[in-house]
Amino acid sequence: MNGGLPVAPDAVLNQKYPFTLPPLPYATNAVEPAVDAQTMGIHHDRHHAAYVTNLNKALETQATLHQYTLGELLMGLRRWPAAVQTAIRNNGGGHANHALFWNLLAPGAASAAAPTGKLADMITRDFGSLAALNAALKTAAVGQFGSGWSWLVKTATSRLAVRGLPNQDSPLLEGELPIVGIDVWEHAYYLKYQNRRADYVDAMLTRINWDVAGAQVE
Ligand SMILES: [Fe+2]
Structure with a gap:
């Protein structure tokens, strides 16, 4: 950073x-059915x-x-x-x-865009592919014990990394820039998904607004 x-x-x-x-940047139903x-x-x-x-x-x-x-x-x-x-x-x-x-989160029914530009290049360099990054984000999200977040961060040496952090710990506490965050507190998914955190994470990974994420590393 x-x-x-x-x-x-x-x-x-x-x-x-x-x-x-x-305010929410869209209507409460804008990210249905994922949320x-x-x-x-x-x-x-x-x-x-x-x-x-x-x-x-x-x-x-x-x-x-x-x-x-x-x-x-x-x-x-x-x-x-x-x-x-x-x-x-x-x-x-x-x-x-x-x-x-x-x-x-990308509102609307259409699929969120894929990463482009500098972020796309960094993902290829540090994970190999978007699919590999998404798999790492899912592993961190599903594996987080209790409440927390799965994060894609930019480290102090400008590499991308996935972190599972507890509670509301921000990557900024360790000087790392949050690029993508998936909230895995039960308040984020329990009404719709109950205990099926993995299904919720799968849905969220289809709703990431990669343009917003990419703006973090430009
Ligand atoms: Fe939350």
């Missing part, structure tokens, strides 16, 4: 206190909203942190007062992760 803040396809990493919930409208609505309006509310509560009395962006708060976690590190990790991570997640 060359030491600087990543350029995200959404502006949320540049938000400062007080943080705000961006049903009820799950989409609850996930955004209640779960994501709660991360924003709780992040603001935690930072309300931390005036010295109000000058920092969300991206800076996550990347610099170990520099902040111990009393707020967990709240920033969980709720700041939850805010950043979900804001990216909504933008990464």
